[in-house]
């Protein structure tokens with residue numbers, strides 16, 4: 146049984162997992178604490194994590210109906226993420242493990258998103274292509290075994306979800322704005338405004354969203370507040386279609402370059418209905434399976450960290466006492 | 481008699497001790513590596529393990545104590561997160577101790593009958609400060625202050641004080657006054673010693689669970705200050 150802790154961004158998470166079975170998956174969202182700032186404030190996130198981590202761990206144990214004596218290893222997100230936020234989870238995890246002489250399993254957050262697919266009740270076996278799009282990352286990964294992934298493409302600037310949130314803010318929507326933007330887009334004409342097609346001529350599989358965001362900012366400036374108000378639905382629809390178009394275009398290209406029996410979609414943006422539909426249509430056309438993990442496993446959570454930990458190296462006590470967090474994904478996580 | 485294991489990482493040092501009643505069974509203070517940052521996250525738990533071993537193992541430990549600042553935000557959080565994690569892991573009570581209280585307890589050992597002024601470097605050209613009587617009672621603070629403002633406070637002190645800490649070293653010239661003596665830079669009185677964290681926790685109320693251990697930041701997150709100034713848009 147693995148107890149996992151995830152504090153890399155703005156959700157304080159703990160989970161207990163037994164093999165592929167989730168016994169508990171507790172997520173304490175800090176959205177309300179950040180809403181007034183219109184985005185995630187790292188220092189606010191770190192302060193919230195410090196308050197919430199132990200109560201969330203206790204809730205995860207209680208919900209799973211187990212005690213620390215039943216736990217055989219402590220898993221924790223060690224990279225990448227907000228460094229101050231990571232430090233809270235990592236130091237809590239190290240202390241928790243050290244006090245009981247348990248092994249510690251440092252986990253790469255992105256591998257966590259990939260490993261969400263290995264959880265029950267219907268785990269997906271590699272090989273598959275995994276598209277992770279969230280407020281913090283945009284990643285196209287080749288998953289050939291359960292221990293890791295190969296990055297085929299990633300964003301060169303903003304993450305997809307970050308672009309959704311920033312555009313939502315331009316349109317005067319609340320934070321986080323992704324879901325509201327999607328609602329608004331349903332009533333809009335995606336072709337009312339011409340949107341730049343980012344990276345279309347780039348032969349690679351990387352993403353870019355800052356040009357799209359900037360185009361929206363210019364459009365909003367030219368329209369003026371009253372114009373934006375009147376055309377909000379069209380602006381939302383145009384942006385969403387362009388963003389989803391870029392994600393699916395790269396996925397399509399990756400599918401063509403290899404033999405992939407399945408595609409998995411994860412990250413907070415995977416909750417976007419337009420993206421789900423577009424990816425589903427693409428998979429049907431290409432004749433490959435599609436795995437959509439449930440919503441709670443799409444956004445940041447600790448069950449996915451525990452899932453990744455099952456296939457990651459364990460650091461025995463006391464080898465991890467000096468282990469430190471890393472804000473970026475490089476150098477790669479190794480035992 | 482059960483042992484209190486205490487540590488502080490609110491300053492650039494990593495200070496750890498174990499105290500059994502009045503007997504100090506372990507004490508260590510690690511300064512930042514040459515050209516490096518603090519050793520908090522990398523050295524704290526190893527030092528705690530050494531302190532626990534010197535105390536006779538976890539079974540002998542009855543309480544954990546942690547310095548909760550004021551100090552560097554990251555340092556405070558490394559200390560408190562570690563203390564809470566250990567408390568949960570071992571089922572031990574955790575006491576939070578103000579870092580300036582611990583510093584002042586050390587100053588008291590050298591102060592004679594004088595008051596104690598504890599100052600740590602708060603960066604950004606400011607100091608964290610608190611004043612204590614010879615009996616150890618906190619007279620004012622903890623607060624964060626510009627050295628010039630603090631100099632005015634010092635000039636109006638009613639009694640002479642012994643003044644120490646990284647903030648006293650850093651702003652020695654600005655703070656110089658007839659009212660305070662600041663020991664030589666190399667004097668260990670300027671550093672937080674974890675034995676005082678342990679002793680203050682041992683003499684404290686001792687009831688609280690780790691949920692009651694709260695950091696003393698004294699500063700709002702920068703974003704909050706920008707928002708208060710109505711300039712969040714400009715700051716981005």
Ligand SMILES: [Zn+2]
Pocket residue numbers: 254258279281282444445
């Ligand atoms: Zn994530």
